[in-house]
Amino acid sequence: MKKIMVIGASGTLGQAVVQELRADHEIVEASRGDHRFPVDFSNEESVRALFNKAGQLDGIIVAAGEAHIGPLKEMTAEQFNKGLQNKLLGQVRVYLIGQHHLSAGGSITLTTGIITDEPLRDCANVTAVDSALEGFVRAAATENREIRINAVSPTMLTESADIYAAYCPGFEGVPASRAALAFRRSVDGIQTGRVYRVW
């Protein structure tokens, strides 16, 4: 049994990840609204406090991250910065701090999305941020060989079709439970530097 932290555990994807892993692992569920392990990963002190409270971990999963969605012709740098500060730096911050709280061979698994390869209307910020995250995964896996890092890149989740179907014409969604299997591959496997595409 490993001790795995899931940041974003209360979300659509996070709930499925917790459901997948909880049978054989101890899960530390974290999110802004969690009463035991509250965290805002856009805030450095909040992330430090979370890891100090949680103790040594064998795995860290981030199933959270927001970016700006809106027309490119009207986009401002300030709006673009939303994805940089939240989904990109939030997940990178979890790695930078979390790496010092992981057992040897432990894993960090980040979340990107199909949008790296399939740009969608109004979603330039998301494509840029997710592509940067996948670059970070490659670099971190190469430089720090003591722990593993992977990303899971889901397509639209069927549970989220109400929110995203209008942006994803002709896309076939996958159930969150299927995306959750990729997190298990990352946590229980031996690979590093991989992007598991669940498309």
Ligand SMILES: NC(=O)c1ccc[n+]([C@@H]2O[C@H](COP(=O)([O-])OP(=O)(O)OC[C@H]3O[C@@H](n4cnc5c(N)ncnc54)[C@H](OP(=O)(O)O)[C@@H]3O)[C@@H](O)[C@H]2O)c1
């Ligand atoms: N849903 C999809 O179809 C889909 C497809 C591809 C990729 N993704 C990616 O998967 C990730 C999760 O998506 P989702 O649809 O599951 O989102 P969601 O349902 O909105 O859940 C987000 C989760 O993250 C937590 N959270 C939000 N902001 C946070 C912060 N600043 N610090 C810590 N926790 C925070 C939320 O709880 P609190 O509000 O309590 O913090 C919640 O637990 C996102 O990065 C998204 O881009 C989603």
